[in-house]
Amino acid sequence: MKHTSTKIIGITGGIATGKSAVSSILREKGYRVIDADIIARQVVEKNQPALKELVAHFGQAILDDDGNLNRQALGDLVFSNPQFLEDLNKITHPYIFDRLKKTIEKDCLHYDFVFVDVPLLFEVYDELEEWDIRFYEIWLVYLDQDRxxxxxxxxxxxxxxxxxARINTQIPMDEKKKLATRIIDNRGDLTDLRNNVEEILSEFIH
Structure with a gap:
């Protein structure tokens, strides 16, 4: 990443732990949040090179009747076979990380703080470093596995x-807690979550 004084903070967690809710709270407070999930969806839109590669690898069954990616069909396929999931990542990650890096670099020209919501940040940490995408801090949205x-x-x-099956493809939450800079507890309701985010922001900014 080009030299910048902007602090880049990674927001991560596990599937369905509440990362989107945290990102929404941050946006409400005027912070810039980049959503890697949105980028991941953009790179597999109709006629995009990544989608063409996926179809060549997995077949037409992953498309709907209009030629768009059928995310449910692809998900059912890759989460039932670890090799398929690895193949999916090998195809899509270069497109995702390239666009993510360019977006971060652009935003660093305009913001003091940039939050980047990366659902599987720890799982792809080494790849992010290879793309020179680095974080000043990493905040984990925590939820116990039962919830x-x-x-x-x-x-x-x-x-x-x-x-x-989907949860088990990810690093366990308790392991992620050991790797994160800060923990955002999401075991309560939305009001509790908002209070927790505000408390961490207060500690971080001031």
Whole structure:
């Protein structure tokens, strides 16, 4: 990453732990938040090179009738086979990280603080470093696995086994806690979460 005085803070967690809610709170307070998930969706839009590579690898079954990516079909495929998930990442990550890096560099020209929401930050940490994407701090949105499982089943309308399969592809939350700079506890309600974010911001900014 080009030299910058901007502090880049990574926001991460596990699937369905509340990262989007934290990002929304930060945006409400006027902070710049880059969402890596949005970038990941953009690079596999219709006619994008990454989608063409995915179709060449996994076949037409991952597309809907309009030629767009069927995320449910792709998810069912890759989360049932570790090799397929690895193949997906090998195809998409270069496109995602290239766009992510360019977005961060652009925002560093305009902001003192840039938050980057990366769902699997610790899982792809080495790759991010290879792309020279580095963080001043990493904040973890924490949720215990029982609540995480409950939220994921409800949000994505998955069976318990499907939800567990997705959670188990990620580093356990308790391991991530040891790697993070700060912990944002999301075991309460939205008001509790907002208070926790505000407390951490107060400590960090001042």
């Amino acid at each position: 995480q499982l409950e939220r994921l089943i409800k949000r994505n309308k998955l069976s318990r086994s499907q939800a567990l």
